Amino acid sequence: MPQDQEQTESRWSWVVLLGTIVVQGLTLGFPTCIGIFFADLQHDFQASNSETSWFPSILISLLHAGGPICSILVEHFGCRVTVMLGGVLASSGFVASSFSRSLSELYITAGFITGLGMSFSFQAGITVLGHYFFYYRALANALASAGVSIGISLWPLISRYLLEVFGWRGTFLIFGGILLHCCICGAVMRPVAPKTESACPPPNKVPEQGRLLTCGQAVQRHLAFDVFLQNHSYRFYTLGVVWMLMGFAVPHVFLVPFALSQNVEEHKAALLITIIGICNIFLRPMIGVVAGRSMFAGRRVYLFALAVLLNGLSNLICVISGSFSVLVFYCLVYSISMSGIGALLFQVLMDIVPMNRFSSALGLFTVLESFTVLISPPLAGLLLDTTGNFSYVFYMSSFFLISAALFIGLSFFFLCKKTKEKQMMDRVHEEPTPEKELNQRYTEEPVTQSHSTVMYVTYVTSV
Incomplete structure (x- = not known):
């Protein structure tokens, strides 16, 4: 690549980053505002907490589980087309959901279709950053995750206003139009080079093999089971994050209903989510810059574990009191830990997995996440229906987060210790006797x- 063309491409990478920021705000930022519609959906469909919780859990689960399909689409069509296709699907799902007459229809439209579309846009946007950035990859990931913070800040305020004016059906219809902006963001993600969009050879160049072997190779390309079995760091990190998400997704769904149950006004309850989002806008890039320093190379996983631990401890604040002032303090503490998790989640994954296997490793990573994300909100809703007390919901969230933090931190500590001992033994065996x-x-x-x-x-x- 000529020098001037390389410089132009370098400048264009920041345009791609801007598109990824908007995509993350539209996709990952959205689930935090679902709690605002909780009471209206329960009233209209005469549903319990557990039944209503299946709508956000399906959406968030598909947002994660679409990784393998997204990987196939990226391989064959590139990141640009995949992001745009995701925008069309997410928009279509919300438009169709505005006409739903039962919760089961809402599960399919706003849950399955919209979740799958958001997954395509979000994961393809993350993947393209790995091709555009190398030296500033940690900063790029942190800035991209700041898009989630912007979404968390704006979605609740927009949702609260639209809900009061148009009701939840009119709001979902408008949401369909907003999500079409993913197509605009995808349009700027032009391919870096033909070969960088795929780590695998084109299908027509693969020699004829048995169907079973071909299927196995396809699974290995898009779901990195071989990396999971051979790479101890990837295995421990994936299991820890999967366990963590059993508790991490709960406050996003139940914070607003909890505030309303404590007689907090509706606009103040929605403001709590906005406070978290505004804090994340500033904190995520700062944490990303700090974590990108050379002194933290190879140690970012410990920062991540510390953020998860703080996140679990912060949820216990809601058990103490449900007054608005206490909940504001909770949101501030929660924002620090959430910013650390958001800024480091994919950066740590990039640190422990080679970039040529990142897409498939991310696919398996998100598929495993989807199972816990799927059952977590309904499990918390069932716990709430059974006990009638929100305290148990936050106890549940804290348990999973704290135990996950300890598992990740201790696993990598002992893994690092074992690696050092092995290196010392290898040196001893390699040194010649006198x-x-x-x-x-x-x-x-x-x-x-x-x-x-x-x-x-x-x-x-x-x-």
């Missing part, structure tokens, strides 16, 4: 040895 070294020097070293070498050999001989 007798062997003496023979080597007498038979292989030239006569013109340095004075220090001669003294050393004489010393060994005397012993």
Whole structure:
């Protein structure tokens, strides 16, 4: 690539980053505002907390589980087309959901279709950053995750206003139009080079093999089971994050209903989510810059574990009191930990997985996440229906987060310790014994040895 073209491409990478920021705000930022519609959906469909919770859980689960399909689309069509296709699907799902007459229809439209579309846009946007950035990859990921913060700040305020004016059906219809902006963002994500969009050879160049073997190779390309089995760091990190998400998704769904149950006014309850989002806008890039320093190279996973631990402890604040002032304090503490998780989640994954396997590793990573994300909100809703007390919901969230933080931190500590011990043992076995070294020097070293070498050999001989 010529020098001037390389500089132009470097400048264009920041345009791609801007598109990814908007995509993340539209996709990952949206689930935090679902709690605002909770009471209206329960009233219109005469549903319990557990039944209503399936709508956000399906949406968030598909947002994660679409990774393998997204990987196939990226391989064959590139990141640009995949992001735009995701925008069309997400928009169509919300437009169709505005006409839903039952919760089951809402599960399919706003849950399945919209979730799958958001998954395509979000994951293809993350993947394209890996091709556009290398030296500033940590900063780019942190800035991209700040788009989630912007979405968290704006979605609740927009949702609250639209809900009061148009009701939830009119609001979902408008949401369909807003999500079409993913198509505009995808349009700027032009391919870097034909080969960088795919880590695998084109299908027509693959030799004829048995169907079973071909299927196995396809699974390996898009779901990195081989990396999961061979890479201990990837395995421990994936299991820890999957367990963490059993608790991480709960406050996003139940914070607003909890505030309303404590007689907090509706606009103030929606403001709580906005506070979290505004704090994340400033905190995520700061954490990304700090974590990108060379002193944290190879240690970012410990920062991530610390953020998860703080996130779990912060949820216990809601158990103390449900007053608005206490909840504002909770949102501030929660924002610090959430910013750390958001800024480091994919950066740590990029640190422990080679970039040529990142797309498939991300696919397996998100598929496994989807199972816990799917059952977490309904499980919390069932717990709430059974006990009638929100405290148990936050206890549940804290338990999963704290235990996940300890698992990740301790796993990597012992893994690092074991690796160092193995390296020391390898050095010991590789070092020659004095007798062997003496023979080597007498038979292989030239006569013109340095004075220090001669003294050393004489010393060994005397012993």
